[in-house]
Amino acid sequence: MILLTKKANFLILILAMSCGSLAANIYYAQPIVQLIAKELNISSDLSGLLTTFTQIGYGLGLFLIVPLADFFKSKKIIGILIGLTIISLIGTLISENGIVFILLTTIIGIGACAAQMLVPLTMRIVPIEETGKYVGRVMSGLLIGIMIARPLSIGIAGWFSWRMVFLFSLITLVVMLLLIIKFLPNYEVVSTSNLSYPKLIASMVKLLINTSPLQQRAFYHACLFATFSLYWTVMPILLRSEPLHFSNNEIALFGFVAIAGALLTPTIGKIADKGFISIMTNVSMMLVLLSIVLLFFVRDHSLTSVILIIISGISIDIGVSGNVLLGQKVIFGLNPEIRNRLNGLYMTIFFLGGAFGSWIGSYTYYKFNSEVTLIIGTALPLIALLVHLIKNNTINLSKTKSKYMS
Template sequence: MIKLTKKTNFLIFILAISCGSLVANIYYTQPIIQFIAKDLNISSAFSGLLTTLTQIGYGLGLFFIVPMADLFKSKKIIGILIGLTITSLIGTLMSTNGVVFILLTTIIGIGACAAQILVPLTLRIVPMEETGKYVGKVMSGLLIGIMIARPLSIGISDWFGWRMVIIFSFITLIVILLLIIKFLPNYEVVSTSNINMSYPSLIVSMLKLLKNTPPLQQRAFYHACLFAAFSLYWTVMPILLRSEPLHFSNNEIALIGFVAIAGALLTPTIGKIADKGYISIMTNVSMMLVLLSIILLLFVQDHSLISVILIIISGIFIDIGVSGNLLLGQKVIFGLNPVMRNRLNGLYMTIFFLGGAFGSWIGSYTYYKFNSEVTLFIGTALPLIALIVHLINNTTLKLSKTRSKYLN
């Protein structure tokens, strides 16, 4: 049994802040695109590529690089990816060419996938019976990084200009790299049988793994729906709040975003409950919280105190629900096969990340094409579909166990 020490807790802290710092790079540029595009003479037609290609890079990294940690030592891959990100940040900082800047953001997105190699290392550090709690702490760091990136980049840009956001990320990742080099153990690959596997065979094995692993299929589908709702929510909610008759300022919207981060801090608590065997119940709770969070926005009608309270509760609920369900899914898939843990995580993350990309697109498209009510209706449908499918799967599983019991 792994004994927990102060050193262990410090290592978990390093994993948490590393994950948050890496993933934040995907989202820093989203709210400040117009400033970057103007400075680098990037046309409005191509400015959207700044965020799109960063996300594409991250998705490619999840599928093609994260699984490599089943073949090679994780610390080496993580170090290379962070080094690549730091180098790319230097390039973006010095860049005066829009095309070069856009290409470098793709590499930054690829480097951010190192966060998903760090998360499974939690299971090498803590006892199996407490994985929910400690994976929850690491995931809290990752989710806080996602949620704080946008308001932080707005604040830094307003005060010091957009290039200072790049400098901030560069300094942060230098510190992260030094901490990882100094403190992260150089863990061996879980199984020596993986070492003789070629990279093409690794990718082929992932496709077979997805086809033959129902728990992975289910958890990936659930979270693709919830992350689509999450992306739709945070894409549309700021636009909705700025419009009539709400008229919230950018500072007010940023403050609401910071307050909503409190939801992600409850992820370890959900992990503790999951460690006691209540994964199915907490999955239902997570899905219902996401559903409720979007329904609450339907009752926001003005700039009153009641509306502000509803928005804050809504933001906290969606962060609790999405972060909780993400953790529950990882707890399930990490328990399937340690030898394939990084492949399982790569597939899980890739699938739900595609769901998030769909949510961002459908949110902005329906908002401008139709109205906010249509967008919010789609937003409520996504977690509702996940909840219904989860209940059906649970009922089917219980019936199957009952039949098996009587047949035996």
């Protein structure tokens, strides 16, 4: 076992904290949309744009900006993006116009894509045989940021005001930017290619078509992240409704408790480092499947229901955080020169899956009922699991045939 220096461990901590601080910005506004819309006179029909445009900005950043880190020193791009986010957050504190506020949240979403330039830098800090463990630590930070954003936002807005949520993010990112400027090395670019920007984007399309490990891992996690988004979109609505009737504070507490699942990501990374990527992929998918199945048995406000909800929340967080790490371990090991493009594609695809999950979750819940929503939530990880099992069996059969033929 290789022990990292104190400096390397400190850099990993900075990457994890920075990723979490950036990713949280995508979700801070989601549970307090009504408060923001009321003060800024945004109609109920348009209030959803506050979160939608943040997510659109993030998606655009993943596809159009993250690949640039293959050709330019990522520290500079990361610094610019965080600086742009800080300026936009200052704007949210003083904005009185709904349209301007939506534009600012879009820019905040674009800036959040810097997190996906920070994650691949882990590979520059740690030895190749321990990448799963340490990428797991960085991804734990990112996923904790995503998970903590909603309950933290509810708490800060309830205790103070919704603008204090953005002030909190502003202060956090200023600290992270100063740490990155001071301590993060200005790593040299790995790629030796000299592509124009249009050719760079075109190369991503070719990479997606020609890289089957990327296609597979992106599909698996698109299914799981769609379930994750469906889960956390519908869960608060479901828990508030009769006969469950949980309070906002109780719902926020469930969100905080579920974060414990993300803390196990480095453990999954350690197991993956030992060569058990396929097995842990199956485990991750089954945990996500279990998390939805358990909700069918939540019937009231009893202790049994509370325990089931807690197990469900922890299970989905372990499954989703573990699977995204396993996917990154696979694609980061393909070619260092195209690592950021691969990561940008991976994140873009499963992010689209997440957007689909949020939409289909709320649509089916209001259009039909919670049972239909949960059935869809069950189907998504089940499809991913079946495809993965079939794919592995096919590969194993091919290896067996080759062995006997030789």
